[in-house]
Amino acid sequence: MRLQRILYEYLKNSTLHGARFIVDEDASRIEKFFWLICVLVSWFASWLLISASLEAFENNAISFVAETSYKDWETNFPAVVVCELKNMDRIQEIAEDLWGYEHDFTLEEVLSEIAFFRGESYHTVHECGENEMAENCFTSNFSYYAKLVRSSCEKTISSCKWNGSPFDCCKYFVKLETELGICYAINSLQTSSPDKMSMYSNRVTGPGSLIMDVLTEANIYVLGEEEVPNLVTPKTEILTVGPYVSYLRFISKKDIQNDEQTRSTSVQQRNCRFNDENILNVHKYYSYSACIVQCRKDKQFRLCNCTSHLMPNTPEWLYCNMTGLQCLNEYYEDLSVVIAKWSYGRKGLVCDCLPSCSEVDISTVLDSKENIYGHQNPISKVQISLMELPTERYKRIVVRGKLDLVVSMGGTTGLFVGASLLSFVEIFYYFTVRAYNTFVTERTK
Template sequence: MDLEVTATQMRFSRIIEEYLRNSTLHGARFIVDKDASWIERIFWVVCLVVSWYASWLLIKASLSAFENNAISFVVESSFRDWNTNFPAIIVCESKNMDRIQEVAEQLWGADHDFTLEEVLSEIAFFRGESYHTVHECSGEEVTASCFYSNFSYYAELVRSSCVDSISKCEWNNKPFECCKYFHRMETELGICYAINSMQAGKPKSPKLNMFSNRISGPGALKMELHTEATVFILGTEEVPTLVTPKTDFLVVGPYISFVRYISKRDIENDEEIRQTSVHQRNCRFADENILDVHKFYSYSACTVQCRKDRQMELCNCSSHLSPNSPDWQLCNMDGLECLNRNYEDLSVIIAQWSKRRGRKGLVCDCLPSCTEVDITTVYDSKENLVGNQNPVSRIEVGLIELPTERYKRNLVRGKLDLVVSIGGTTGLFVGASLLSFEEDEVVRDIQLFVKAMPQHSAELAKEEIFQKEAWLYDTLLRKMQTFSNIKWSADCVYTRNDLMVLEDIKLQGFRAAGSTELNEAHMKQLIESVASFHAASLVYEHRTKTNIGQTYGDHLLEITVASEIAWFTTGLSAVLAAIRSLPQYQGTDELSFIDNKLLTIVEEIYEQAAPSKKYRNVLCHRDLWAGNIFFPPEKTGPALLIDFQTCRYTPPASDLNFSLYLNLCSRERKKMERKCIDLYHTHLLQNLSDFGLEELMIAKSELLESYEEFRLFGVVYRAVVATVVKVPAEFVTNDFKYVDRSKVILSYMKTNQEFRTHMEECCVDVMEMALSRANV
């Protein structure tokens, strides 16, 4: 037996020794190296233990960061194309003595005990307390004709219908049928009527389009109410509760006109947020519902559920107004007396620590909604309705302005990031790897290029631009490349909002031109790539039956050329100042033209930045200067395009003008212009023919006509770009880019002859173009 144990131990020892000798773990083979001294072996054992321990600490930190810091909040300000949803407006009747008297007479006759009207009022508009009901209808001395159960029935008898409550509705001054869009909504305040609420009505109930944007302007809702009511202004998933903050509702009564203007900030969620757990993001989406009382989750709906659960715990029943509750759960008179007795414990929501100090209230472990909104009252007014004979109130609720900011919840540490982090840690400290790439026993290295956004970007607009490019690489460009036999961009391996992993095209010998001006051979390679890129756009649209502009317009927003983009307008002002300083334009007529007409003409470029209604549109790169073009090691074959941040859905002529104006001086451009256009047309036809789609070809006449029209774009953009890329880097501060660069440009033109020559050439092109357009 001892010999067998010894043999087993020896076999096990040999297996361990063999494993360590051939292992890729750092230092493992030195531990069993028979030629090494015992000091060396101990050294490597210590190193191995320290490496494993360090690896464990980093893995533990990665797991902790993944669980507790996976989400980041930023503020977005790219508001130009937002569609802002109006808040939910919920009308809850709060008092109606006429209706109470009418119902009381139906129940008990005209000569009834009037204390029963107080009882009926408390039942119909129950707010947690029922002093009169308990006093009159419980105990030894009870009022005759009291009712002791089925309270929800009597409450509904009293409450007014939608038609009797709301009339004369208008959205942006356009009338609509009130009760077609104000839907019934069960709340813990009783039956209410809500418009634009997820919680109200049935799934197929008609919905009013209440979005506001640059075209419609800030939205406003007007209506008249025929009863005393509370008007709640909430997020679309929120519900009225007993403890809704006073800032979120209006208490309205007859003969009064109420006006409230609000500002609204939404929360946008990155698409990958859905991959995280509720614990990680610390919020719930509306469809992640765990409640019985409402169809969709929200913080307020959760507090209603919390109150109902506590009522069931204390009194074995819930309020007769508890929404969507079965009859057997609703309180009778004994239960109502219990609710009244525990009013202080049920009415107020308090924190856990406050409960421990003995304060009475309700502790609710409710998470916020992932899409909750921030609504702030900006303006409130209340005026008497003079001369109005009917007991109505007029309500107007509107956005004071379109939002310019919104919050965004981004995923910064996803599951893949966790795997990469753990894999990198074990690879660095331990030498362990889950994957190896081998073929015929030859190890292959894969080298990639990582493009990352700064961890803490000072300019939010740059984050949005980076995310636009990441989205393009991950979706549209990847799909388009499959419809092209010519490769015109680097392959993308992985993207997320703050990082892109691309193939390293420099390893294949691709290089930038090394000069801001291209030669004829380079221009031919560029034109071939641009034509292939545009052809892929046309083929993709045809094969997928997709209009890129309509389907992906939200991802292709203008980021460089617009009247509200300070980088461009500041540069344009500098160009106009430079033109005005040139000696050849000091005549009276020239100065008058510069001061009164030039700006209006060059601002036509803003229209050319948008999709055309006249010419065929394709996905255009829109930043084809030498730094964004990489050429193959051989002098033939297409170039590769990089930096797709400025992509827009516009006519091909915009890319053609960019290619020629940004990469050639005026003399070379005039010499090569027609040759490049002809070459582009030839390559475009060839690419479309490869897929048997010659019918998609853009006519030469349309191409030439659009090129002439878009020449203004190339001329002006070249001049504006020169004010940034042709000056020393230390000049380009934030003030220079976004506030004023005219003084610096004029000063540099006086001290640097090379810059003056280039700037003067750009300015002359702009002036000649403007004069020719003015004379058309």
């Protein structure tokens, strides 16, 4: 009876529209029923609109627009990463140092597979596996042999120029650990060097151009500043170079800018991560490609209880020995291909990786090459240039922020039930403070 009396008192004095008519003593039952239906319909309509606003806030808070006010833009040049591809002269030199001139030449293939490991190691498993082990085989400490073979920066890159001005290659091409081994990167966030060269292009400087000599066979990756080379990097982002050839690649670049309010939205709302919202341990900044590397590392542990000896930022005691390498070789198809979640029955990695919020669109406009056999040294000359300054970029803007949600919910409740914030405080007041005060007063009397 006390609860009924509290409810009656609340409805009689409530500021919610229509509530007092439900308990009006002068109204007939038909009138009370009519107002009860009206109030319930109004609350239901209000709930429907509020639910739609919440769903739009969660799933459609972000929108993309194209900007063309390009005259004042500062365009950052992409990160350029040079990864040695294969150096048989270096492998032969190391093999002779390790096993002498009269060594088993099959071991050179083993050394090559270890140094330039790509997830599969046919010769290593067959020559140095547990069943048949050739003389002088090594069955652990693979990372040591990989580092022994890979060339230093000075023996990989030389004669660098940015917009025609020479610079010290190995001061700005900094060592970068990747799952492909040691590479050398310029203008990348993932390197730890404090020396960063300004590589911005604008109306004054014109389109940026990077020129260098590459002294070995190599893959050159042209990526966003937070991206890293990996086993599944698209071929369109890779330039494979060899000796006595001059390469020219013109690229175009479209940036993604983020509205200031984008930071205030959740990762699920914007469906991307900023590079400092890192949840990975293989690289210090988040990116989609770094997330793929993390995904592969985690699955290697699940399948083989160890990880590749080239996996970045990993303690050496977690690297695979020969048994682990055989396991990685066995599950090569499961570890080397990234597949979608709905690709049931296929072998491969299923990675729940979001794109980076600052991801860029880099495309190749023109590729050309010509022979330079008359050159004295077996080098390749490489030029990577912006075709032109960008005239368009994308911008991620917030169309439904927290304030918009509050305004929408407040307008909906005000329209349908005449409620304000204090109207909801009334509900708490009548059923707690007022009820307790009434109870204490009656008990005292």
